Amino acid sequence: MVMCENIELINMLFDFYAASGATNIVAQMGLNGFTEFVDNFSLVDQSRPSTKKSAWDQMFITVDSSACKSTEAKLQEIYNQRKMINRQEFYSAVVRAAVM
Secondary structure (H helix, E strand, O other), X not given: OHHXXXXXXXXXXXXXXXXXXXXXXXXOEEHHHHHHHHHHOOOOOOOOHHHOHXXXXXXXXXXXXXXXXXOOHHHOOOXXXXXXXXXXXXXXXXXXXXXX
């Protein structure tokens, strides 16, 4: 419910941080953009294991390593590059962050 109420804000955040990354692919967010997002919102808390910098990096890797990134041609998502998260994966990261 909360996510539905704030979907426009979440989409704007994705667009901004995907565009601010080190690549020219603005439809996906790289680790640099995600790290900037985490830093700008002061989400790192070294005193808690679940919110340390390494935990956020691990979240990015986990969200990025979906089953659809198969090596089998018929299962590959051609618009979902490795080491980058798309909008759907960013939604997943936002939900995971809320749980953390």
